[in-house]
Amino acid sequence: MNTRRHRCTLLAVAGTALALSLTACQGGTDSDPASAGAPSAAASATSSGTAAGDGKSTGTSDSAGSTGADGSAEATGSSGSSGSSGSSGSSGSSGSSGEQASASAAVCTAGDITVTAVRQDGPPYTHLVLTAKNTSHRSCRLAGFPHVQFLESHKQDVPSVAKSRPATPVVLTPGAPAYALVKFSDGGTDEDTEPVSAFSLTLEGDSTVIAVTAPGSDGIAVDPAKALTGYWTPELRNGADDF
Secondary structure (H helix, E strand, O other), rough: OOHHHHHHHHHHHHHHHHHHHHHHHHHHHHHHHHHHHHHHHHHHHHHHHHHHHHHHHHHHHHHHHHHHHHHHHHOOOOHHHHHHHHHHHHHHHHHHHHHHHHOOOEEEOOEEEEEEEEEEOOOOEEEEEEEEOOOOOOOOOOOOOOEOOOOOOOOOOOOOOOHHHOOOOOEOOOOEEEEEEEOOOOOOOOOEEEEEEEEEEEEEEEEEEEEEEEOOOOOEEEEOOEEEEEOOOOOOOOOOOOO
């Protein structure tokens, strides 16, 4: 009898323990759905965030749309400035062809120009400025330098100064002048000078002698050993015409 009761007691205790363990297991199982619910909420929050994000990205696409083809159309419109390519017409710069035409102009002769002379600077006078003016009705090219002879006793031409040579041909339209600087002495009192009231000049390409009147009532005092002449130029230039 006692043994049977003891077994019953053990069974009862074992049943109670099993019931408790089942209850505990059920409690743990209930906690799993609760914890599982959090990820689903996070997922829904994320999905809503993504949706919101999509809304924002859609918004940016709208702003991109506002940047859209209108802006690019305006930029394309500015390409209308390609009309300025019309300036390429100037690329046909007739300047070079004009220079070629100028270079092909006939050489000036004594009958085309008038030559005058004035003193340059103040005393002591050492240089003359020759001016050759085109008095004809056609354009002509004034070549090289003036071939000057100051004295009958010195038949050789006054030497030329190479650095004064202009870079382009000197072409004179009707009425236009050209210039040449001529040195006749160093201006010293102990020089071997001779008075000159007029001198002769010829042009390149024409042997006709042009008589030029020397400036001043007494003319100029020429030292043939110091005389030099520059090339004809459209204007006198500092440096190139200093000698």
